[in-house]
Every structure is written in C-alpha cells, then in structure tokens.
Amino acid sequence: MSEPITCDVAIVGAGSAGLPAYRAVRDAGLKPLLIEGGPHGTMCARVGCMPSKLLIAAAEAAAAIGHAPAFGVRLEGTARVDGVAVMERVRRERDRFVGFVVDDVQAMPPEHRLDASVEFLRDGVLQTAQGQRIHASRIVLATGTRPIVPDIYAPLGDLAIVNDDVFDWHDLPRSILIVGSGVIGVELGLALARLGVRVRVLNRSGSFAHLQDPAVRASAVGLLAAELALVQNAQVTAVRRDGNQAVVSWQAEDGVAHTESFDKVLLTAGRSPALADLHLERTSMPLDARGMPRVDPATLQVHGHAVFLAGDVTGRHAIQHEASDDGRLAGHNAAAWPDVEALPRRAPIAVVFSNPQIMQVGGGYAQFDPEAMVLGAVDWTRQGRSRVMLRNQGLLHVYVRRADKRFVGAEMVGPDAEHVAHLLAWALQMGLTVTQMLRLPFYHPTIEEGIRTALREAARQLD
Known part of the structure; x- marks a missing residue:
C-alpha cells in the first residue's frame, strides 16, 4: 500500500x-x-x-x-x-x-x-x-x-445515448429522437436538423429552453417547433429495440398515440x-x-x-x-477556513445557441411582479437592422422596478441574443436605472437599438 x-x-x-x-x-x-x-x-x-x-x-x-x-x-x-x-x-x-x-x-x-x-x-x-x-x-x-438515463430506455442498449456520446460520432445518423426540450435538446436538435438529420423532440411538459416568460416562450416555440418536430406534454408509453432501430411510442396531449423508429435516442432529460x-x-x-x-x-x-x-x-x-x-x-x-465569507457574484446570464438565439438575464420572468414592476417589449419583426438581415423574428421583454426605475432582468428570443444578453447583464450588475441605460449610446442601424425600444416602452409606463 x-x-x-x-x-x-x-x-x-x-x-x-x-x-x-x-x-x-x-x-x-x-x-x-x-x-x-x-x-x-x-x-x-x-x-x-x-x-x-x-x-x-x-x-x-x-x-x-x-x-x-x-x-x-x-x-x-x-x-x-x-x-x-x-x-x-x-x-x-x-x-x-x-x-x-x-x-x-x-x-x-x-x-x-x-x-x-x-x-x-x-x-x-x-x-x-x-x-x-x-x-x-x-x-x-x-x-x-x-x-440521467430513465429505466424505460434500457432496452435500447447503445441506441440510447447522452450528449457526451454525440461528439465521438464518425458520421451523422439518419434520424434521432431527442427526449427533453431544455438547452441541450434545443441546441443539438436544431443543429442536427439543419445538417439533414430527421429529428423529433419529445418533452413531457410545456417548458422550452428554460424560458419562464409565457410570451417569449410562445414566440420561441412558434419559431423553432417545426424544425424540431416538437411534441410537448408527451408521455412515452413504450420503448423497444428492433435490430438497429429504436422504436418509441408516446401519447400526445390530445390523447392520440404515435410510434416512430429512429437510429438513435438522445436523452437530455437532466443531470x-x-x-x-x-x-x-x-x-x-x-x-x-x-x-x-x-x-x-x-x-x-x-x-x-x-x-x-x-x-x-x-x-x-x-x-x-x-x-x-x-x-x-x-x-x-x-x-x-474557518474565516469563510460570501464574495460578490456576477449578474445571472444564460444563452441558448439556437437560431434565433434565446437568452435570460437576472431572475427572468420568475421575479416579475406586475404590481411592483413594468415590462418593456420589442417585437423584432419590426426592428430595422434585423429586417435588413432577414433575421427579424422574436421578442424581447425587459423588466424594470417601479420604485427606483432599476432594470432587474430580461428574457428574449431573437437575433444576436448572446450580445444583447451581455449588454443587459452588465447594466444589471452595475445597478443601472432605465433612465441611465437610455443615456448610453445606441448606434444606427444596429440590433442594439431594439434594446432601446424596449427600455423606452418601460420608461413611458414609469412616467
């Protein structure tokens, strides 16, 4: 020893x-x-x-x-x-x-x-x-x-995979079922679909990419569900292996039963x-x-x-x-130790690299209280630079506290959400008010002007 x-x-x-x-x-x-x-x-x-x-x-x-x-x-x-x-x-x-x-x-x-x-x-x-x-x-x-690998998928053997397995592939499958519409399911599902793989995404609830704002979530689902062949509120009822095919049956929200065969089943239901x-x-x-x-x-x-x-x-x-x-x-x-302390933490930020992208800043919609806050919005279909690039899709919501006019968070699906998220996270961490944010420069024509539109709407409600 x-x-x-x-x-x-x-x-x-x-x-x-x-x-x-x-x-x-x-x-x-x-x-x-x-x-x-x-x-x-x-x-x-x-x-x-x-x-x-x-x-x-x-x-x-x-x-x-x-x-x-x-x-x-x-x-x-x-x-x-x-x-x-x-x-x-x-x-x-x-x-x-x-x-x-x-x-x-x-x-x-x-x-x-x-x-x-x-x-x-x-x-x-x-x-x-x-x-x-x-x-x-x-x-x-x-x-x-x-x-997490639910027991129901055990009969599939090596046809049931997790995201760790995807990046060792030597070729793309012809078809894949993705279980779960969280970040991993949405990102990999869209990527594989756009690379020519037949994709089906099943989710046991109505959630999508961790979005909490119902309007933003509905916009994201409307934009991306077709490519993902998304079925929400689906209950998987049976799983079996037939040679090199995974055969999966499920019941949709309307009670109709479905069965499909796939080359692979990607489990993204959590860790x-x-x-x-x-x-x-x-x-x-x-x-x-x-x-x-x-x-x-x-x-x-x-x-x-x-x-x-x-x-x-x-x-x-x-x-x-x-x-x-x-x-x-x-x-x-x-x-x-034993002299431990709580150190300052950064403003929460999360990005989903879909296209259009999805983001959350701060506590997201979960913290939104209509009595204490106002909501500013921009509809990207009408935003100048995004229309120039034919990327005018989606919705941005910003949340501002009434009492002190401070920006407290946002959720979005739309163009360049990863960059919008960073700007808003910096503003949140610095504790800026909507008034202070509107005094900052916005170049024309840029996607960032959409942030100004949403902030102006919030400011009007405060005034």
Whole structure:
C-alpha cells in the first residue's frame, strides 16, 4: 500500500470548478491536491460548450446556404452535408480545446496532482481504489454531474445515448429522437436538423429552453417547433429495440398515440450531482433525503464542516462561468477556513445557441411582479437592422422596478441574443436605472437599438 498523502486542501474534480479552486488554494500559499478519476479536459471542453458549438457552427453554415436565395443570391447545383467531414472537424477541434486544458494540468507540480478515483473513509480522509489514503484538513468537491438515463430506455442498449456520446460520432445518423426540450435538446436538435438529420423532440411538459416568460416562450416555440418536430406534454408509453432501430411510442396531449423508429435516442432529460461514488454517508456531514450535503449557497460551505461544493455538483443550472466562479469562491474559503465569507457574484446570464438565439438575464420572468414592476417589449419583426438581415423574428421583454426605475432582468428570443444578453447583464450588475441605460449610446442601424425600444416602452409606463 502506498504511503498516505497529506495536504491542506484536497480538490476532488479537475473541471471548470476544480481548476479555479486549485489555483485559489495555491495562490493562498497552501498545499493543494487536485484529484481526478476520469479524463482531464473539463466537461465544457470535452463534451459540453465547445464541441456543441462546433456542431452548431456547421449547421449554421448549412442554413446560410439555404437562406441565400432570399437575398437574391442564386446557388448553382445542390449543397450537400458531408456528415463524416462535419464530425471529423468537431472531434479535431474538440481535441484541440481539450489539449489546452490537459497541458495546463500536466504543467502542475507532480505533488499537486493525483489521477485516481477516491471515496470518503471518514471525515477528512479520502481513499483511492488501491487503498492509498489522503488526509486533508479541508476538501472541495467539484465532481460535476452525470446524465440521467430513465429505466424505460434500457432496452435500447447503445441506441440510447447522452450528449457526451454525440461528439465521438464518425458520421451523422439518419434520424434521432431527442427526449427533453431544455438547452441541450434545443441546441443539438436544431443543429442536427439543419445538417439533414430527421429529428423529433419529445418533452413531457410545456417548458422550452428554460424560458419562464409565457410570451417569449410562445414566440420561441412558434419559431423553432417545426424544425424540431416538437411534441410537448408527451408521455412515452413504450420503448423497444428492433435490430438497429429504436422504436418509441408516446401519447400526445390530445390523447392520440404515435410510434416512430429512429437510429438513435438522445436523452437530455437532466443531470444529477455525481456524489454517490464518494460515499458521503461515511462522514458526519448533514445530508438531505437525496444524499446531498446541506450547503450554504453564499459561501459554498457544508454546514459545520471544512468541506465546500463548487460547480454543477451543487445542483444549480450548469453554466461554465458560474462553475468557475464557484471554484474560485470554494478555493478561497477552503484556504481561509474557518474565516469563510460570501464574495460578490456576477449578474445571472444564460444563452441558448439556437437560431434565433434565446437568452435570460437576472431572475427572468420568475421575479416579475406586475404590481411592483413594468415590462418593456420589442417585437423584432419590426426592428430595422434585423429586417435588413432577414433575421427579424422574436421578442424581447425587459423588466424594470417601479420604485427606483432599476432594470432587474430580461428574457428574449431573437437575433444576436448572446450580445444583447451581455449588454443587459452588465447594466444589471452595475445597478443601472432605465433612465441611465437610455443615456448610453445606441448606434444606427444596429440590433442594439431594439434594446432601446424596449427600455423606452418601460420608461413611458414609469412616467
């Protein structure tokens, strides 16, 4: 058995939260140990944000060709999607992004790294599968999440996949069923449909891409449902395998039964914190009914323990920059323990890379109170620059508090939503009022002028 390892802070998980936690501990002058039991490279670089955007970029190129005749641009011949070439670029560029992260990890001092799966033996003591023990006075858990695979899809075997599997494809399937219309389902569903794959999206509720504003959600569904062959409020009733085909039956909201066959079934129905293998029950940490530690969301500390959770494992919506912020906060507090503190957090922002894009800033519509707030809107069908580009679709809603005229959030589907989201998130973080925002420059003609239209409508209601 190997000699025990002693460190100041053990960080379990070397992803988008674990790496910033490691750096925070190291910069504080303490001895960290970064522990990773799987492949290095972060979920974002390996199976998340970056490879998905590579697939989306290919889909946008294909869609642009089909869109060209509307501008009077005539194309000779027929464009063809080469699925093998598409996926070769996705894998090649994905591996490049992963390589950057792996290089950074390999450059760490060897005594700061341990490539092994670990579990708790007791409070403050971890153990590898080979029996090596790690004694740490403080621990950061940044183990991420695992996709949920409902039991009903077990008969499909390897025909049932999760998004992690998509980016290792060597060709595109002819057809795919996507279960779930959250961010992953919408992004990958649209990308595959625009690359020529027959797509069907089933969702068990009326939700769509996490949108909460009913008007914005209805606009998004109206714009994107046809390409996704979306069926909402669907109940899957039977699943079976027939050779190399997945045969799925469901009942629609109107009670009509349907059955279709697909090459693949992509399950995007959610992810759960990857904590079971750690055997937290062997510690004295307080756990809830799901086996989750009770964590202070402001400091990320497990109540009464020198243990901190960071990133997706906390159970919040998985967003890369928030996971990194979590890692920095958890690492900072682990290094400073017992003098932990709540550090300032950034304004909430979320983007769905559909086309048209979807975004939320702040608390979204969930925080909207018509008695205390006003709602400003812009209909993108009438907005100048978006019409010039034939991208005049969608709706933006901004929410402004009556009492102090402060901007508090927004939801949108429409052109360049990723850029609109950043501008509004900056305004929210700076605490700007609608009056102050309208004093800022808006160049003509730009998409950003649409923000001004929505803010002006909110201001008129306040006046």
